[in-house]
Amino acid sequence: MPLLDWAVIHSRPMRRVNGKDKGPGVPLAERVRPRTLGEFAGQGHLVGPGKFLARAVESGDLPSMIFWGPPGTGKTTLARIIAGMVNAEFVPFSAVLGGVKEIREVVSGADRLRQMFKRPTIFFIDEIHRFNKAQQDALLPHVEGGTVTLIGATTENPSFEVSSALLSRCKVLVLKPLSEDEIKRIVLAAAADQERGLGALNLSFDDDALEFIAASAFGDARRALNTLEAAEKAISQQPSAERRITLSVVEEAVQHRALLYDKSGEEHYNVISAFIKSMRGSDPDAAVYWMVRMLEAGEDPLFVLRRMIIFASEDIGNADPQAVQVAAATLASFEFVGLPEGVLPMTQCATYLATAPKSNAVIKAYGAARRDVTERGPLAVPLKLRNAPTKFMKGLGYGKEYRYPHEFSGNYVPEDYLPDELCGRRYYEPTAHGHEAEIKKRMKEWAERKKIGK
Numbered sequence: 069m070p071l072l073d074w075a076v077i078h079s080r081p082m083r084r085v086n087g088k089d090k091g092p093g094v095p096l097a098e099r100v101r102p103r104t105l106g107e108f109a110g111q112g113h114l115v116g117p118g119k120f121l122a123r124a125v126e127s128g129d130l131p132s133m134i135f136w137g138p139p140g141t142g143k144t145t146l147a148r149i150i151a152g153m154v155n156a157e158f159v160p161f162s163a164v165l166g167g168v169k170e171i172r173e174v175v176s177g178a179d180r181l182r183q184m185f186k187r188p189t190i191f192f193i194d195e196i197h198r199f200n201k202a203q204q205d206a207l208l209p210h211v212e213g214g215t216v217t218l219i220g221a222t223t224e225n226p227s228f229e230v231s232s233a234l235l236s237r238c239k240v241l242v243l244k245p246l247s248e249d250e251i252k253r254i255v256l257a258a259a260a261d262q263e264r265g266l267g268a269l270n271l272s273f274d275d276d277a278l279e280f281i282a283a284s285a286f287g288d289a290r291r292a293l294n295t296l297e298a299a300e301k302a303i304s305q306q307p308s309a310e311r312r313i314t315l316s317v318v319e320e321a322v323q324h325r326a327l328l329y330d331k332s333g334e335e336h337y338n339v340i341s342a343f344i345k346s347m348r349g350s351d352p353d354a355a356v357y358w359m360v361r362m363l364e365a366g367e368d369p370l371f372v373l374r375r376m377i378i379f380a381s382e383d384i385g386n387a388d389p390q391a392v393q394v395a396a397a398t399l400a401s402f403e404f405v406g407l408p409e410g411v412l413p414m415t416q417c418a419t420y421l422a423t424a425p426k427s428n429a430v431i432k433a434y435g436a437a438r439r440d441v442t443e444r445g446p447l448a449v450p451l452k453l454r455n456a457p458t459k460f461m462k463g464l465g466y467g468k469e470y471r472y473p474h475e476f477s478g479n480y481v482p483e484d485y486l487p488d489e490l491c492g493r494r495y496y497e498p499t500a501h502g503h504e505a506e507i508k509k510r511m512k513e514w515a516e517r518k519k520i521g522k
Contacts (some may be wrong), residue, residue, distance in 0.1 A: 070279070071248050072346065078325065085191040086503070088185065090366070090400040091395075093509070095294070095297065096266070096293050096294070096296065096297040097257060097289070097290045097293040097294060097297075097302050099260055099264045099265065100147065100257070100258045100264050100265045100293065101145050101148070102142075102145050103148075103152070104149060104152075105149055105153075107120075107257075108145065108149060108436070109140060109142075109246065109250045109253055109254050110141065110152060110243075110244070110246040110250045110289075111141070111142060111146065111243055112512070113244070114146075114241055114243070115146070120239075120241070121146075121150070121174055125150055125153050126446070128154060128439050129147060130150065130154055130156075130188075130190075130217055131217070131238070131239045132211050132218040132237055132238045132240045133215055133218070133219050133238055133240070133241055134196065134218075134219075134220040134221075134222060134226050134230065134238045135147070135219065135220065135221045135222070135243055136222055136223075136224075136225070136226050136236070136240055136241070136242050137223070137242060137243025137244065138223055138241065138243075138287060138288065138290050138406050138407075139245070139247075139291075140169075140247050140285070140287070140288030140289045140290035140291055140292075141222060141244065141245060141246060141287065141289070142190070142243060142246075142289065143243060144160075144194065144219035144221060145193045145351050145400065146184075146243075147190065147221070148220045150190065150219070151190040151192075154188065154190075155187065155188075156187065156188040156189060156190045156217065157178070157181055157188070157189045157190065157192050158192060158316045159177075159189055159192065159216075160192050161174065161191060161192060161193045161194070161196065162193075162195065162198050163193055163194060163195045163197070163199045163203070164195055164198055164236055164414055165215070166202055167203060168202060168206045170204070170377060171203065171204070171206050171207060173215060174189075174191060174216070175191075175210045175215055176193065177189075179213050179215050180208075182215065185394060188217060189215075189216050189217065190216070190217050190218075191217065191219070192219045192220075192221070193219070193220045194221050194280050195221065195222065195223075196220030196221060196226075196229075196230065197222040197224040197229035197230065197431065198221050199230075201231055203353065204230065204231045204233075205231070205233070205234075205501070207234060208233055208234060208237065209348070211234070211237050211238070212229070212237055213492065218238060220238070225404065225407075226240055227374070229260075229361070229372075230335065231274065238496070241453045242455060244287075245286065245287020245288070246285075246287045246288070246289055246478050247287070248279075248282040248283060248285075248366075249282075250289075251281070251282040251285050251292045252278055252279075252281075252282045254284070254289050254293065255275065255281055255290060255292050255293065256273075257271070258279075258293055258296060259271045259296065260465075262343060266297075266300055268477060269300065269304075269311055269444040270311060271300060271311050271312070271313060272311070272312045272313070272316045273312070274312065274313065274316045277299075277313050277314050277315045277317065277318045278313075279457045280315055280319070280520050281295050281296060281299075281318055282366075283365070283366025284366060286366075286407050287462040292416050295318060295321055295322050296313075298321035299313045299317050299321040301317050301321075302312070302320060302321055304509050305319055306395065311400055313473060316518045320419045323502075327499060336367075337364060339358055339362055339365075340358075340362065340371075340372075340375060342354070343355060343359055343362065343372075344360035344375060344379060344383075345384070345454070346358055346515070347376075347379055347421050347422040348379070348383050348420065348425065348426065350422055351358055351422060352419040352422035352423055354410070355418045355419065355422040356415055356418055356419060357419070358411060359372060359414065359415070360411075363411060363414075369402060369410060369411075369414065370399075370402075371408065372414065373395070373398060373399045373402060374399075376395045376414075376418065376421060377392065377395040377396060377397065377399065378416055379395070380392040380395040381420060381430050381431075382427055382428065382430065382431045383421075383427075383428060384421065384424050384425070384426055384427060384502075385428070385429055385430035385431075385501035385504070386425045386427065386429065386430065386498060386502075386503055386504050386507055387424065387425040387426060387427035387429075387499060387501045387503055387504045388424040388425055388503060389503055391420070394417055395417055395421065396419050398413045398416070398417035402414060403417070412455040423507070424502070424504075425502030425504075426501060426502075427497055427501055427504050428500070429497055429498050429501040429504065430496075431495055432495075432496075432497065433487070433497070434495075434497040435496040436495040437495045440490060442492065444489065446487075447487035447489055447490065448483075448488075449487070450484075450487065451464075451465045451466055451467070451468060451469065452468060452469045452470045453467075453469055453470065453485060454466040455467065471483060480514055480517065482514075482517055482518040
C-alpha cells in the first residue's frame with residue numbers, strides 16, 4: 069500500500085479534479101475550485117501582498133491555523149492551495165466521519181513521510197468544531213511537535229467550539245463573506261473556463277441575471293456556482309448560439325423571484341424610507357414587511373442594522389433607553405450568527421423598535437445645541453468648571469466655587485454649567501412618553517430647586 073493511502077481510506081472521499089480527470093457528475097463548484105492564489109477570489113486581508121498568509125507561505129514558516137468563516141468563502145480551497153505552495157502533503161479529514169483511531173493513523177503516516185522524504189503534512193480537518201475534547205486532545209502533541217501542520221475549518225466561533233489548549237497552538241484567521249463583485253468574477257470565470265468550467269457552451273448573461281446570482285449568493289461562492297449550473301441546465305436544450313442566461317432563467321433555477329430593488333437607486337431609498345416610517349408610526353407588521361423586502365432583494369443586512377441603531381436614538385431615545393441596547397445587541401447577534409438565522413434577531417429588533425414609546429427629543433437636543441455651537445463659536449468655559457491641576461491655574465480662579473453634587477441632598481446642587489452667554493438655554497425637552505415621563509418629572513424638580521436656590 070502506498071505511504072499515504074490511509075489518508076484516502078480514513079477521510080472524507082475526495083475526487084481528483086485537475087485537468088481532464090474530472091469524473092462523472094462532479095459539481096461545477098468542485099470542478100472550478102481555484103488551484104492557485106491567482107485564481108482565488110476574496111480574502112485579500114489574508115492573502116494579499118504583505119498580508120499574513122502571503123508572508124507565511126513565502127517564508128515557509130507555516131503555523132497551525134483555524135479558518136473561521138461562513139460557507140463558500142474558500143476555507144478548503146485556501147488550505148489546498150497553501151499545501152501546494154509549500155509542497156506539503158494535503159490530508160483532508162472530516163470531523164464528522166473520523167475519530168481518535170483515524171487521527172493516530174494520519175499522524176503515523178505524516179511522521180513516516182517527514183522522516184523518509186523530509187516532506188511536511190498539512191492535516192486539514194473540516195468542521196473541526198464537531199470534534200469532542202478527546203479528539204482535540206489527541207491532536208495536541210502532534211500539532212505542538214510539528215508532526216503535522218493543522219488547518220481546521222469551522223463556521224462556528226472557535227472560542228466556544230475549540231478547546232483552549234488547541235486554540236492556543238493555532239492562529240485563528242477570519243474569512244469574510246465574498247462581495248458581490250467577487251461573486252460575479254467567480255461566476256464569469258467559471259462560465260468562460262474551457263478546461264474545467266462551462267466555456268465550451270458559449271454562455272452569455274443579461275446584466276440583471278448576473279446581479280441576481282451575486283445578490284442571492286449572500287457571499288457564498290458555492291451557492292452562486294450551483295445557481296449558475298442549474299441555470300445552464302435549464303437552457304441546455306437551446307442552440308448554442310442562443311444560450312443566454314436571463315433573469316427569468318436564474319429565478320427559475322433558484323426558485324426565488326427577484327424583487328424590484330436597486331441598491332443604488334430610487335427604490336433603495338423608497339423602501340428604507342418606508343421601513344423607518346413604519347417603525348416611527350408604531351406599525352410592527354409594516355416594519356417587518358419592508359425589512360424582509362430589503363433582505364430578500366439582497367440588501368446588506370448591516371445597512372439595515374445601522375439604520376435600526378440610528379432609529380433607536382433618533383425616534384425613541386430616552387422614552388425607552390433600552391431600545392439602543394436592543395439594537396446594538398442585535399448587531400452583535402447578527403455578526404455572531406450570520407445568515408440565514410441572523411434574520412431572527414433582526415425581526416425581533418424591528419418589532420421591538422416599532423412598538424416602543426417614541427420620542428425625538430434626542431435629535432432635537434443635538435440640533436438645538438449644534439445651532440448655538442455653529443452660530444456662537446467656541447464660548448469660554450466658566451472658571452468654576454475648569455480643571456485646576458496646578459497652583460498657577462488655581463491662582464487664576466480655575467475650579468473656584470465649584471460645588472460637588474455628591475456632597476448635597478439628592479446628589480444635586482443648583483448650578484449653571486453652560487457658558488455665561490447661554491445660561492438658561494434648554495436643549496433637551498423630554499416628552500411625556502415612556503421613561504421620559506420619569507426624566508421630565510426629575511428635571512421639573514431640579515428646576516424648582518434651582519428657582520429657590522436649594
